Amino acid sequence: MSERVAVRKTYKLxxxxxxxxxxxxRSYLVQSSNVSLASRKDARDAVVAARAAVKGWAGATAYNxxxxxxxxxxxxxxxxxxxxxxxxPGDEVDAAVDRWVWYAxxxxxxxxxxxxxxxxAGPYFNISAPEPTGVVAVVAPERPAxxxxxxxxxxxxxxxxxxVVAASPSEPLAAVTLAEVLATSDLPGGVxxxxxxxxxxTAPALAAHMDVNAIDLTGVTDATLAGELEVxxxxxxxxxxxxxxxxxxxxxxxxxxxMTTLLETKTVWHPKxx
Amino acid sequence: xxxxxTSARSDLSELGRSExxxxxxxxxxxxxxxxxxxxxxxxxxxRSIKTTAKAQAIDLAIRMVDLTTLEGADTPGKxxxxxxxxxxxxxxxxxxxHVGAVCVYPAMVPYVAEVLRGSAVHLASVATAFPSGxxxxxxxxxxxxxxxxxxxxxxxxxxxxGAFLAGRYSEVYDEIVATKEACGDAHLKVILETGELATxxxxxxxxWLAMLAGGDFIKTSTGKVPVAATLxxxxxxxxxxxxxxxxxxxxxxxxxxxGIKTTKDAIKYLVMVNETVGADWLDPDWFxxxxxxxxxxxxxxxxxLTTGVYSGPDYFTLD
Numbered sequence: 001m002s003e004r005v006a007v008r009k010t011y012k013l014x015x016x017x018x019x020x021x022x023x024x025x026r027s028y029l030v031q032s033s034n035v036s037l038a039s040r041k042d043a044r045d046a047v048v049a050a051r052a053a054v055k056g057w058a059g060a061t062a063y064n065x066x067x068x069x070x071x072x073x074x075x076x077x078x079x080x081x082x083x084x085x086x087x088x089p090g091d092e093v094d095a096a097v098d099r100w101v102w103y104a105x106x107x108x109x110x111x112x113x114x115x116x117x118x119x120x121a122g123p124y125f126n127i128s129a130p131e132p133t134g135v136v137a138v139v140a141p142e143r144p145a146x147x148x149x150x151x152x153x154x155x156x157x158x159x160x161x162x163x164v165v166a167a168s169p170s171e172p173l174a175a176v177t178l179a180e181v182l183a184t185s186d187l188p189g190g191v192x193x194x195x196x197x198x199x200x201x202t203a204p205a206l207a208a209h210m211d212v213n214a215i216d217l218t219g220v221t222d223a224t225l226a227g228e229l230e231v232x233x234x235x236x237x238x239x240x241x242x243x244x245x246x247x248x249x250x251x252x253x254x255x256x257x258x259m260t261t262l263l264e265t266k267t268v269w270h271p272k273x274x
Numbered sequence: 275x276x277x278x279x280t281s282a283r284s285d286l287s288e289l290g291r292s293e294x295x296x297x298x299x300x301x302x303x304x305x306x307x308x309x310x311x312x313x314x315x316x317x318x319x320x321r322s323i324k325t326t327a328k329a330q331a332i333d334l335a336i337r338m339v340d341l342t343t344l345e346g347a348d349t350p351g352k353x354x355x356x357x358x359x360x361x362x363x364x365x366x367x368x369x370x371x372h373v374g375a376v377c378v379y380p381a382m383v384p385y386v387a388e389v390l391r392g393s394a395v396h397l398a399s400v401a402t403a404f405p406s407g408x409x410x411x412x413x414x415x416x417x418x419x420x421x422x423x424x425x426x427x428x429x430x431x432x433x434x435x436g437a438f439l440a441g442r443y444s445e446v447y448d449e450i451v452a453t454k455e456a457c458g459d460a461h462l463k464v465i466l467e468t469g470e471l472a473t474x475x476x477x478x479x480x481x482w483l484a485m486l487a488g489g490d491f492i493k494t495s496t497g498k499v500p501v502a503a504t505l506x507x508x509x510x511x512x513x514x515x516x517x518x519x520x521x522x523x524x525x526x527x528x529x530x531x532x533g534i535k536t537t538k539d540a541i542k543y544l545v546m547v548n549e550t551v552g553a554d555w556l557d558p559d560w561f562x563x564x565x566x567x568x569x570x571x572x573x574x575x576x577x578x579l580t581t582g583v584y585s586g587p588d589y590f591t592l593d
Contacts, residue, residue: 044584051586211586235583 011035011172013042013196014179016049017189028197031087035172038195040205043164046193047209050135050162053190058132058160066107069158072185073100076150079181086173088146095251096150103154103259110159110259118267125270130263132160133239134213137206139199141219145171147250149178152218155258157191164193164212166203168219172196200225207232214239214262221246286522289486290451293444300443300482306474306510315505318549319542325579328541332576333371335540335568336363337558340398340529342377342566343593344405344497350385353378356593357389364573364590367580373569374558375428379404380421387425398463399426402453405467405496407432411449418456428461429453432496433480435470443483450487463491463529466511469501474510481514491527493564502532503564505542512550525554531564537575540568566593 010027012019013036021027023045026037036042057065076097083093115129136156141148145168156163167175179194195202199220207215207229215233220226220243233240241261289296323331341360343353357376364370375396376386383399390397399421403409409417418429431453437445454462464484468477484492492511494503508530515526528547534540540563547555555561570590577585 047584205584208582209584209586210589211584232583 009033011176011196013038013046014176014183014192014194015042015046015190016052016193017183019179019183022197026197030170030172033173035176035196038166038197038202040201042195043166043202043205044209046164046195047135047137047206047211049190050164050193051211053162053188054132054134054160056188057157057162057191058134060160062108062111062160065158065160066104068186069104069107069154070101072182072187073097073104075181075185076100076178079177082177083146083174086177088144088174092144092147096147099147099150099254100154103158106155106256106259107158110256114256114260114263115265120269123272125272126267127270128265128267130159130260131266133262133264134161135211136161136163136214136216136262137203137209137212138163138165138216139203139219140165140167140175141244141248141250142168142170142221144250145174146178148219149175151250151254152216152258153178153192155254156216156262157187159259159263161214161262162191162193164206165195166199166206166219167194167196169196169198203229204232207238208235210236212236212238214241216241216258216262218244286486290444290447293442296443296447296483296486297441300479303475303478303482306478308474308506311474311506311509315509315546318509318546319505321542321545323541323545329576329579331541331544332537332572332579334556335537335544335563336572336576337371337374338562339373339569339572340375340377340531340562340564341373341569342497342531342564343382344377344379344400348379348382350382352593353382353385354389355591357386357395359569359591359593360395361390361393363569364576366589367577370573370576374562377428377430377564380417380424380426383421383424383426396428396461397426398428398430399424400430400432400465400496401426402431402449404430404432404465405498407434408436411452414449415452415456418453422456422458422460426460428463428491429457430463430465430493432465432467433484435467438471438476438480438483443479446480447483447487450484450489454488461490462488463493463527464489465493465496465531467496467499468494468503468507468511469499474506477507477510478514481511482518485514485518485524485526489526491529491562493529493531493562495530495532495564497532497564503530503534505546508543509546509550512547512555515555516551525560527560527562528555529562529564534563534565535567536571537568540572 022036024039027034028037080093118126120126226243360373360376375398377398380399401418401421402414466480519525574585
């Protein structure tokens with residue numbers, strides 16, 4: 001019997017629930033695999049896909065979003081060995097699954113904690129409720145490849161936002177594998193879109209894009225670039241999460257800031273009558 | 275495809291007088307090579323139009339848009355807003371050209387006319403029992419006269435597909451001639467509803483029939499059936515107007531309508547116009563897009579080119 005020919009994998013982008021190559025046709029080599037090198041037009045396409053997904057995802061019940069995220073955690077757990085084979089430590093995969101479940105739990109609790117009745121001096125019920133801001137662009141941290149990525153995606157989408165993620169340029173394989181996890185969970189296409197390639201190419205297009213509502217600069221290590229991106233983001237008053245410090249410890253309790261920064265508060269005044 | 279150019283001009287004007295002559299002529303048109311037409315259209319769709327050429331194409335496409343609303347729910351307020359948008363599509367940029375025309379139902383024509391008065395934007399009205407065309411001729415003509423009287427200077431009529439498909443070409447011909455007469459000075463666009471004609475051969479025949487009967491424009495679709503304008507269908511129609519001009523000397527315009535939603539689509543059409551019939555047709559007087567959502571995409575792309583930043587639908591009116 002002849003020897004099997006190896007089936008080599010090309011790591012492609014994740015846009016609108018599909019895995020297209022970069023429209024530019026470019027790729028780069030990581031751990032001897034070809035990975036798509038996203039262009040600004042891929043970023044534009046990803047924003048279109050993310051925008052189209054907002055209505056359905058933000059409109060789903062919080063309980064349903066929690067269920068879907070939990071399902072994603074299940075799938076992630078099932079692919080543990082695949083991530084380990086890519087060089088992600090087993091502990092990190094476990095931590096990523098736990099982080100995902102932790103955020104999934106917040107889905108139907110956040111509005112209880114950060115919304116509620118406000119005392120007002122008048123005959124009104126006054127109620128505030130947090131709502132998703134819309135499309136969030138995310139620059140994922142360079143490392144840890146999986147835990148860092150999960151720690152920026154999950155808090156953005158759990159509240160009903162959709163995301164366009166610029167994955168770690170040096171360790172994109174975990175990001176594309178995570179995309180495969182999400183594609184096989186019940187997450188609707190377009191809720192998470194992942195671009196691999198140079199941050200300097202995709203991030204400025206996302207920061208300047210008028211149809212993006214918020215940008216998370218966590219993974220931007222160059223202070224000058226971070227400043228430029230913030231200036232671009234100011235044009236349409238995007239919500240901005242500043243870069244994480246270089247020594248940030250991703251294993252500790254992340255708190256709720258990542259979720260609450262990407263929310264808009266809606267307040268309703270309702271006449272109380274007599 | 276140029277077989278028809280051999281027909282003498284005098285012959286063509288006589289065709290309408292007899293059913294037999296018309297049928298012999300229309301069925302004598304060379305058949306359309308379906309695979310070839312589709313391949314040609316697909317190939318022309320691969321051209322890359324960038325930077326300054328793209329900017330020019332976008333402005334041209336904006337000038338060619340027939341900004342359309344044909345809904346049962348149209349109100350005077352809605353069509354007035356649409357007409358205002360036609361005059362100044364991008365209020366933030368005075369250099370943005372106005373569109374070609376506004377296209378509405380006859381009942382809405384007076385409200386649009388108020389807004390467009392004195393401008394270069396044309397006012398088109400659908401007529402002749404749009405979109406089915408299934409009404410007695412008298413009613414269709416009254417519909418047309420009413421629209422013209424109310425201020426429309428372009429009439430979009432539908433052909434009688436029932437008669438056409440049944441092979442009663444004279445009936446279709448006579449209806450177009452009668453409608454053209456009812457139009458007076460108004461331009462007549464003849465909607466073939468290619469989605470219901472089934473074959474490219476029929477599209478070619480219907481195109482010739484409409485041109486012979488005196489149509490100033492041939493238009494693909496009403497936008498009310500599942501299959502609207504496609505590139506191959508428009509290619510067949512462009513070839514027909516080209517051959518018709520070669521045979522008679524009269525130039526007829528083309529208007530694809532329905533399903534053209536993106537700048538990319540629009541530019542594909544412009545490339546096809548240039549490659550098929552030449553620059554003579556690259557003008558709002560000879561080529562139009564029947565569209566509504568296309569305009570916003572053109573404006574977004576235009577904004578991207580002028581500001582360098584991707585725009586979003588939040589910054590343009592919903593209509």
